[in-house]
Amino acid sequence: MPTEITKVAVVGGGYMGGGIAQTLALAGLPCALADVTAEAAQNSVRRLVEEGKDYESRGLFPEGAHDLLVANLRAAESIESAVEGADYVSEAVPEILDLKQATLARISNAAGPHTVIGSNTSAIPIGTLAESVTRPQNFLGVHWMNPSFFVPSVEIIPTENTSPEAIGAVEELLKKACKVATRVADSAGFVANRLQYALFKEASSMVEEGLATPEVVDEVVSNAFGFRLAFFGPFAIADIAGLDVYENSFRSIESAYGSRLAAPEVLKGKVAEGHLGLKTGQGFLTMDPAAAQEIANYRDRAYSELKALKERLGPPPFLSKNA
Structure with missing residues (x-):
């Protein structure tokens, strides 16, 4: 296992892989x-380099980004030639099980004994x-978020067979790429997409029931709890609000929608134990009540600056055109 990943390959030149x-x-x-053909890989590299130049000119990529992309990105003739000599390989082909399995088999067969595959x-x-x-x-899940360069989070999903060395090498790689690498359990959807798809399902139900339009749901989410989620996760938000x-x-919501939206047992257990969040110092997280004002000050400053940023950027183009 390499103590440091210094040479990498990506298989799949689409939006995520690119x-x-x-x-x-x-x-x-x-x-x-590497992509489906050598020509496709060449086109992807050309697109990524040109995009880098444009992003650098607009201040979205750091100064010198175009030169770095020219120096470090190369198109491979095949999966096998891309993988040869790589310390780490990222598989990023479409989300089709058979395709991923076949691609991973090719990567694995071409990889060296110490190559980490994500x-x-x-x-x-x-x-x-x-x-x-x-x-x-040498294998684990390394789930990047879209768009890759701008979103900090990357989920690391080891299996029971993944070595600590492989996990550590990938964590160091992601640190070098200025990402927030979080280890999560191996379950369908992991953490990010299980939550994201649960929200989408409930949002779709509201539309199907005629309670709201997609536009209304999006407006509420992006300007309400979604606004807060830029800084605090759901458990921190609950602790600050008060678990009681x-x-x-939840009692009111359950009375309207039934047991599927009843208060979670873990929440009821916390309240029964007197762990109500920030006001008692312990909820899902440990928060010192003496720091309540400091937390409030951080919250207020964060929300103020995010509100100003949203006002400065204006609405997304598809909303402004419909206004």
């Missing part, structure tokens, strides 16, 4: 990009994909 390749190249790592699957359990590789100790408040609200 963004991953771009990000790693901008982190100073030589990166080979799958960028959005929802397929990593244990299922691990059946396609010959060295499961949450439990009481």
